[in-house]
Amino acid sequence: MYYCKDCGFEFLYADTRIEKHSLNSPPFEKIRVCPNCKSYNFEKAKTPHCRCCGRRLNKANTEYCSKECKTRGEFMWREQSRRRQLYENSSLISIVRQIELYNKQHKTHYTYGNFVGKILKNHT
Numbered sequence: 001m002y003y004c005k006d007c008g009f010e011f012l013y014a015d016t017r018i019e020k021h022s023l024n025s026p027p028f029e030k031i032r033v034c035p036n037c038k039s040y041n042f043e044k045a046k047t048p049h050c051r052c053c054g055r056r057l058n059k060a061n062t063e064y065c066s067k068e069c070k071t072r073g074e075f076m077w078r079e080q081s082r083r084r085q086l087y088e089n090s091s092l093i094s095i096v097r098q099i100e101l102y103n104k105q106h107k108t109h110y111t112y113g114n115f116v117g118k119i120l121k122n123h124t
Contacts, residue, residue: 002034003045009036010045052076095120 002011014032021029033040048057050065052073057065064070087093099115102108110119 001045001047002042004034004037004039004042006039006041007034007037009034011035014042 002014003009004011011034013035015035015038017031017033017038019029019031031040034042048062049055050057050061050069050073051063052069053065055065057063064073095116096112098120099110099112102115102119103110
């Protein structure tokens, strides 16, 4: 399914127009156009899918296909947010970021053990 950005027409198959570019003999350029307005300004229509189970949605639904999927989906997104927050606040991740920054600034290749033993030990 395609969607024309100029006229808003939805279609399955695009028409083909041959553009000669002021040439008298081939090779000519074949251009796909909207069958309604003959514009080349179209794109593949994006079919919305359920944010929980992935089913295709009809035009009445915008995010979820059912109330059950909405309940499960909202729970799933809250859990993902909680896990991301735990990850971001982890002391291990904090040290790994420090190692990356230190290695980049000083052009070194310290591992976790070397960094904690040599560098962090001297800074505390």
